[in-house]
Amino acid sequence: MSSQSAIITDRLTKRYGERVVVDALSLEVAQGEVFGFLGPNGAGKTTTIAMLLGLVKPTAGRALVLGHDVATAPTTAAARVGAMIEAPAFYPYLNGYDNLRVLCRAGGLNEQRIAAALAVVELSERARDKVRVYSQGMKQRLAIAATLLPDPALIILDEPTNGLDPAGTAEIRALIRALAADGRTIFLCSHMLHEVEQVCERVAILKAGRLIAQGRVAELLHQRHGLRVRVEGDPAPAVALVSTLSWVAGVRRDGDVLLIDAPADRAAELNAHLARHGVLVAEIGAQGNSLEAFFLEVTGEP
Amino acid sequence: MMLRNLFAAEWLKLHKWPVAWALLASFLGLMSLSLGLWAMVVALHEGILGGVRISTLGEVQLDQIKRQLSFPGIFGAVLGQINGTGGLLAIFLAAGSLGGDYSWGTLRTLLARAPERGIYLLAKLLALLAGLLVAILISLVMGTLIALAASHWLGLPSHLTGRDLLVLPLGIGRALFVILPYLLATMACAAWGRSVLAGAGGGLLFLALDVGAGSLGSLGKVSDFTQLLVNLLLQPNINTLVVQNAQLFGLDQSVLASALDLGRLPSPLQATVVITVYCLLFAFGAWRWLVKRDVMGAQ
Numbered sequence: 001m002s003s004q005s006a007i008i009t010d011r012l013t014k015r016y017g018e019r020v021v022v023d024a025l026s027l028e029v030a031q032g033e034v035f036g037f038l039g040p041n042g043a044g045k046t047t048t049i050a051m052l053l054g055l056v057k058p059t060a061g062r063a064l065v066l067g068h069d070v071a072t073a074p075t076t077a078a079a080r081v082g083a084m085i086e087a088p089a090f091y092p093y094l095n096g097y098d099n100l101r102v103l104c105r106a107g108g109l110n111e112q113r114i115a116a117a118l119a120v121v122e123l124s125e126r127a128r129d130k131v132r133v134y135s136q137g138m139k140q141r142l143a144i145a146a147t148l149l150p151d152p153a154l155i156i157l158d159e160p161t162n163g164l165d166p167a168g169t170a171e172i173r174a175l176i177r178a179l180a181a182d183g184r185t186i187f188l189c190s191h192m193l194h195e196v197e198q199v200c201e202r203v204a205i206l207k208a209g210r211l212i213a214q215g216r217v218a219e220l221l222h223q224r225h226g227l228r229v230r231v232e233g234d235p236a237p238a239v240a241l242v243s244t245l246s247w248v249a250g251v252r253r254d255g256d257v258l259l260i261d262a263p264a265d266r267a268a269e270l271n272a273h274l275a276r277h278g279v280l281v282a283e284i285g286a287q288g289n290s291l292e293a294f295f296l297e298v299t300g301e302p
Numbered sequence: 303m304m305l306r307n308l309f310a311a312e313w314l315k316l317h318k319w320p321v322a323w324a325l326l327a328s329f330l331g332l333m334s335l336s337l338g339l340w341a342m343v344v345a346l347h348e349g350i351l352g353g354v355r356i357s358t359l360g361e362v363q364l365d366q367i368k369r370q371l372s373f374p375g376i377f378g379a380v381l382g383q384i385n386g387t388g389g390l391l392a393i394f395l396a397a398g399s400l401g402g403d404y405s406w407g408t409l410r411t412l413l414a415r416a417p418e419r420g421i422y423l424l425a426k427l428l429a430l431l432a433g434l435l436v437a438i439l440i441s442l443v444m445g446t447l448i449a450l451a452a453s454h455w456l457g458l459p460s461h462l463t464g465r466d467l468l469v470l471p472l473g474i475g476r477a478l479f480v481i482l483p484y485l486l487a488t489m490a491c492a493a494w495g496r497s498v499l500a501g502a503g504g505g506l507l508f509l510a511l512d513v514g515a516g517s518l519g520s521l522g523k524v525s526d527f528t529q530l531l532v533n534l535l536l537q538p539n540i541n542t543l544v545v546q547n548a549q550l551f552g553l554d555q556s557v558l559a560s561a562l563d564l565g566r567l568p569s570p571l572q573a574t575v576v577i578t579v580y581c582l583l584f585a586f587g588a589w590r591w592l593v594k595r596d597v598m599g600a601q
Contacts, residue, residue: 050410053414075416089411090411091406091408092406093319094318108307
């Protein structure tokens with residue numbers, strides 16, 4: 001484990017009775033990187049974040065945030081962390097500015113940072129409106145502004161684009177990049193896999209509390225290659241024909257579609273081989289090579 | 303340092319919370335109504351109100367009411383109101399303050415910023431007490447205005463001495479101490495149930511049980527042992543301090559509350575010890591339920 005790591009978890013575990021929510025999770029997030037933390041609903045992502053913030057006590061294992069043990073030095077660990085957890089939570093009877101003042105006072109932070117934080121999320125003009133009249137997107141922006149108050153070295157964002165329109169989502173994406181360019185570490189938890197793929201350098205995927213994949217986005221996607229073929233008529237003869245090719249490592253059927261474990265650049269050769277044997281190809285192409293496709297494959301989600 | 307920071311945050315939330323001001327306005331309204339009705343009773347007895355004269359109260363009772371409407375008795379009357387209906391309003395205030403942080407989900411945002419939960423709880427309690435202190439001071443000012451008006455209208459003798467002003471902080475402190483168990487019981491319930499509803503419900507239930515237990519006072523007449531047991535309940539001990547506060551300003555509560563047997567009330571020392579023990583138990587409950595349990599999303 002490196003002392004330069006922003007987050008280190010060592011066999012971090014949370015159980016509620018017999019139910020294991022997070023199972024021996026070992027992660028390392030380097031300082032300055034944008035790290036994607038993914039998983040289906042109920043995978044244990046928010047519980048993990050809550051353990052990193054000291055809100056939930058681990059059953060076993062430990063977590064270090066910016067080099068400080070969350071269990072023994074929670075205040076020091078939290079000092080330079082900005083966190084947005086699940087849905088934004090604010091006092092509805094206070095305006096946006098006063099909500100940030102409450103957080104500044106609680107953390108002993110300089111209230112002069114509020115104006116800059118509001119400007120970053122373009123909420124300065126509505127800062128004096130009561131939060132109860134804010135739209136979901138505005139609350140989301142205010143929550144992001146709140147994460148910026150402590151001049152954070154580490155920003156934890158749990159679903160930051162929830163409730164935002166496409167333009168707002170693009171702005172948040174740009175904001176995340178800008179924050180990362182300042183040398184801050186971003187720990188991003190999102191269902192928007194397209195967004196994660198665009199901004200994250202590395203990702204970890206959690207399923208039922210267990211880490212099932214971790215690595216650089218490009219490397220994870222590189223592991224995945226193959227061709228996707230749909231033929232006219234019965235696909236059974238096509239499966240037999242494809243299996244005879246020496247450069248095909250495997251083939252499986254998904255309805256009338258064949259998923260072939262073979263280099264994507266041999267699509268034309270495969271098409272010709274099938275045509276020579278009287279099998280007509282209706283569609284042929286590389287299997288989806290996106291983070292979303294990878295995520296769906298490794299998590300087994302439909 | 304963290305206590306000061308969290309107190310500042312709690313104070314900002316509290317003094318900008320419209321519900322807190324609505325509760326104060328309700329209390330001031332009820333207090334004014336109550337004192338106004340006493341003034342009407344005196345006016346009817348004195349034949350000041352349109353020449354109508356009604357005599358239903360004895361001289362001693364009437365004298366007590368007149369004392370409550372003039373200096374220094376007005377201070378005792380206001381503090382008595384605070385320990386009566388004020389306790390109810392304090393329950394709503396505490397339930398909204400701690401339970402609100404659970405219900406709105408703001409607790410995790412705050413604790414992610416300032417993770418020392420025990421200090422957070424202490425800061426909240428101190429902010430609530432500071433808020434109640436401000437409410438008491440405003441009530442005393444309003445009581446003063448009412449006493450001035452009533453003394454003028456009814457021609458009541460008023461004698462405010464330096465001693466009355468000197469003992470006023472003691473009376474205020476005692477009134478806050480009497481409210482403290484209700485505040486802490488409500489906070490414990492809010493932390494246990496993680497909501498405003500649990501806090502308000504638990505606080506009100508405790509108040510109802512406590513007042514109900516007060517009616518067991520007559521059991522004390524059975525034997526010294528039953529008297530000892532009854533005096534371990536909260537209500538008789540609270541009554542001791544409330545009576546003391548009234549006496550501090552020349553009032554005798556037993557004149558207007560015939561069920562109050564001053565001879566059977568616990569001593570002031572016992573009252574202080576018993577209330578402190580109750581406070582410690584409730585504070586431990588609130589601390590245990592807040593500190594030892596996980597904090598997740600809005601409830």
